[in-house]
Each structure stands twice: as C-alpha cells, then as structure tokens.
Amino acid sequence: MFPTKINRLILWDVLKLFAITTIGLTGLVSVGLVGQQLIREGVGWLALVQLLPFICMIALQIAVPATLLFSVCSVFGRISADNEIIALKSAGVSPLRVIRPMMILGFLVSIPAVWINDLAVSWAQPGMEQVVLRSIKEIIYNRLRTRRSYENDKGFTVHVQDVQGDWLIRPTIFCFDQVTGKPTTITAEKAQIFKDPDRDELILEMVNSKGETSQANATRFDIPGSERFNMSLTRASQNGADSARPSQFAMEQIPAEVDRQLKLNERIQESMAIEVSMGLSMGRYNQLSDANLQGMLVQIEENKKRLIRLELEPYRRWSFGFSCFFFIWIGVPFAILNRSADYAWTFGMCFIPIMLMYFPLFGLALDRAKDGAWPASTLWIGNGFLFVVGSWLRHRVVNS
Numbered sequence: 483m484f485p486t487k488i489n490r491l492i493l494w495d496v497l498k499l500f501a502i503t504t505i506g507l508t509g510l511v512s513v514g515l516v517g518q519q520l521i522r523e524g525v526g527w528l529a530l531v532q533l534l535p536f537i538c539m540i541a542l543q544i545a546v547p548a549t550l551l552f553s554v555c556s557v558f559g560r561i562s563a564d565n566e567i568i569a570l571k572s573a574g575v576s577p578l579r580v581i582r583p584m585m586i587l588g589f590l591v592s593i594p595a596v597w598i599n600d601l602a603v604s605w606a607q608p609g610m611e612q613v614v615l616r617s618i619k620e621i622i623y624n625r626l627r628t629r630r631s632y633e634n635d636k637g638f639t640v641h642v643q644d645v646q647g648d649w650l651i652r653p654t655i656f657c658f659d660q661v662t663g664k665p666t667t668i669t670a671e672k673a674q675i676f677k678d679p680d681r682d683e684l685i686l687e688m689v690n691s692k693g694e695t696s697q698a699n700a701t702r703f704d705i706p707g708s709e710r711f712n713m714s715l716t717r718a719s720q721n722g723a724d725s726a727r728p729s730q731f732a733m734e735q736i737p738a739e740v741d742r743q744l745k746l747n748e749r750i751q752e753s754m755a756i757e758v759s760m761g762l763s764m765g766r767y768n769q770l771s772d773a774n775l776q777g778m779l780v781q782i783e784e785n786k787k788r789l790i791r792l793e794l795e796p797y798r799r800w801s802f803g804f805s806c807f808f809f810i811w812i813g814v815p816f817a818i819l820n821r822s823a824d825y826a827w828t829f830g831m832c833f834i835p836i837m838l839m840y841f842p843l844f845g846l847a848l849d850r851a852k853d854g855a856w857p858a859s860t861l862w863i864g865n866g867f868l869f870v871v872g873s874w875l876r877h878r879v880v881n882s
Contacts, residue, residue: 489583495557503549511541529617539606543598551809556825558817577879588810596803604732619677648674668693686711728791740792747785754778790854797858808868815875840864
C-alpha cells in the first residue's frame with residue numbers, strides 16, 4: 483500500500499504544478515507573440531482577438547515540454563531533499579517504483595503533445611497568416627498614418643507625404659511587377675487602397691500616376707486620371723506565404739500530398755522522355771539542351787526537395803512531441819540525485835544542458851535531413867541523447 487499511496491501523492495503534486503505552470507507559461511508566451519504581432523504587423527485589436535486562438539496553440543506547443551520538466555524537477559527535487567527516496571530504499575522499495583508512474587505520465591502527455599505540434603503548424607500558423615492577410619488594408623493605413631511608410635521583406639514599399647482620410651497624398655510605391663518580375667517605382671498625386679477578398683488582392687487606385695522600371699531597357703509610363711493596380715495580398719503582407727508549403731499540411735494530409743508529388747514528377751519525366759525521343763528521332767540534337775528541358779530538370783529537383791520536406795514533417799512532429807517523455811526520463815533521476823528543494827536551481831541545472839545539447843542536435847539533424855544528407859529518422863537523435871543520459875542517471879539512482 484505504501485508505494486501506491488506515495489505514487490498518488492507524487493502524481494497529484496506533479497499534475498497540479500504542471501497545470502498551473504502550463505497555464506502561466508502559455509499566457510506569458512501568448513503575450514510575447516501578441517506583442518510581436520503588434521510591433522511587426524501593427525494589427526488592430528479586433529485582429530488580435532481573432533489571433534488569440536492561434537497564438538495560444540503555438541504557445542502551448544512551446545510550454546508543454548518545459549512545464550512538464552519543471553514540474554517533475556520541482557516535486558522530485560523536494561522529496562529527495564526531504565530524504566523520502568532514502569526512506570523508500572530503507573524500507574526495501576526500489577526508487578523505480580516512484581519513477582515508473584512518471585514515465586507513464588510522460589508517455590500519456592506526449593501523445594496529445596504530438597497532436598498540439600501538428601495543429602500548431604498546420605492550423606495555427608496558417609490561421610495567423612490569414613488573419614493578417616484579411617487585415618492588411620488596416621495594417622497598411624495604420625503604419626502610414628503613424629510612420630508615413632510601410633514596407634515588407636517581399637520588396638513592397640509605400641512612402642507618403644500625408645494621409646487624409648482614405649487618401650494617400652503624394653505616395654511613392656516600390657514593388658516588383660507580378661508578370662515580368664522587374665522592380666518598379668510608381669508615384670502619384672494621391673491614391674487609395676482597396677481590398678478584394680474574393681480574389682485575395684490588394685487594389686491600389688492611383689490618380690495621375692507615373693512609373694518606371696529600374697533595370698536595363700527601362701520602361702516608363704505616365705497615366706493621367708485614375709488607374710487601378712492589383713497586387714496579391716500575400717505579397718503585400720509581412721507574413722504572407724505559400725499556404726501549400728510542407729510544414730502547413732496536417733499529418734493526415736501528408737500521404738496524399740506525397741502521392742500527388744510523386745505523380746507530378748512521373749508526368750514531368752514522361753514529358754521529358756517524349757521530347758528527348760522526338761529530338762533524337764528527328765535529328766534535332768539542339769532540342770536536347772533547350773530551356774524547356776532544363777526547366778523540367780529544375781522542376782524535378784525542386785519537387786524532390788519538397789518530397790523530402792513532406793516526409794520529414796511526421797518525424798519532426800512525433801519526435802518533438804515525445805520530447806515530453808524524454809524530458810521526464812532525464813528530469814526525474816536528475817532531480818533525485820540533485821537533492822535540492824530549490825526548484826529553480828534544480829530545473830535550471832537540468833534544463834540548461836538540455837538546451838545546450840538537445841536543441842542543437844535536433845536542429846542539426848533537421849538541417850541535414852532537409853538537404854537529404856541524413857535520413858528522417860535522425861530527427862530522434864536529440865531524444866536518443868536524452869535517453870542515454872537519463873538511463874545513466876537512473877542507474878546511479880538505483881545503485882547509489
């Protein structure tokens with residue numbers, strides 16, 4: 483009965499602390515992410531309210547492993563400092579009797595942690611981007627009213643002399659032409675910005691506009707009266723991105739996307755084979771090195787890189803989700819051996835080595851796997867490191 487009772491007490495203490503710290507850290511990280519959106523995008527309060535569910539999910543992804551480690555370090559550090567582990571050994575009870583339930587807890591928490599990781603990248607991040615895109619007109623106007631300029635990392639820049647109501651006075655706009663890709667500068671007496679949500683476009687209505695391209699063979703234009711220029715919302719926003727990038731697929735969608743990508747490569751290769759056969763049979767050898775074939779080769783290579791990224795995603799989410807289990811695997815025996823009731827010290831002494839080893843190993847494996855140099859399974863290398871160190875610490879706990 484004794485081990486069962488102490489297991490219940492320890493588990494209850496860990497769960498209480500885990501719940502409280504998870505709520506607290508999730509709220510703290512959410513505030514930080516909200517501040518980031520305010521500074522980077524200048525979103526309004528209505529947009530911030532719409533962002534909160536997505537922000538909380540991303541914050542939860544960060545908070546769960548850290549707070550779980552903090553909870554077990556705090557509780558086991560305290561009971562070890564109170565000599566309760568020594569009392570168990572004196573009663574002939576192995577410390578593993580109180581450690582094993584924590585391993586079960588770590589496993590049970592890791593399953594929803596994988597689900598949280600999946601939702602954070604496939605639902606929360608695209609959701610945040612969509613909220614920002616829907617608010618892009620308000621964001622641009624807010625920035626222009628306060629700073630007289632708006633710019634993003636996609637080469638879209640607006641400078642104005644003044645903002646009167648919805649009219650931009652003496653605007654100067656720099657962007658890249660959506661068709662030719664040439665850098666273009668446009669000036670006007672005044673302009674207005676509209677949003678077309680049906681076509682996901684930003685519309686710039688300019689009065690008496692002038693423009694020119696900045697490359698060789700520059701072209702100039704002078705348009706009296708009112709003229710409208712269209713731009714995709716994605717290019718106008720800071721956060722706008724391709725919604726079909728591999729990290730934004732849910733795990734259940736990835737197999738279908740992999741199959742689609744494989745079929746696409748097969749069709750491209752078939753087209754290449756037909757063109758090469760026709761070139762050889764008709765003696766048109768220059769056709770074998772034309773731009774069309776080179777473009778196909780480039781597209782095949784890009785598709786292969788995309789396939790690698792798609793195959794990596796499930797490994798990344800499972801391995802990071804199960805870091806909860808391995809954090810407990812190393813945290814419990816470390817806290818017992820440390821024998822300190824100072825929860826901050828115990829957690830810091832455990833988390834700092836994890837931060838210095840686990841995350842660099844995970845990042846290294848991810849970068850190498852993206853390049854195709856390492857297999858996707860190497861994303862578990864960080865967890866493997868924690869398992870080895872945790873096993874050594876458990877051995878010390880049992881035999882000390």
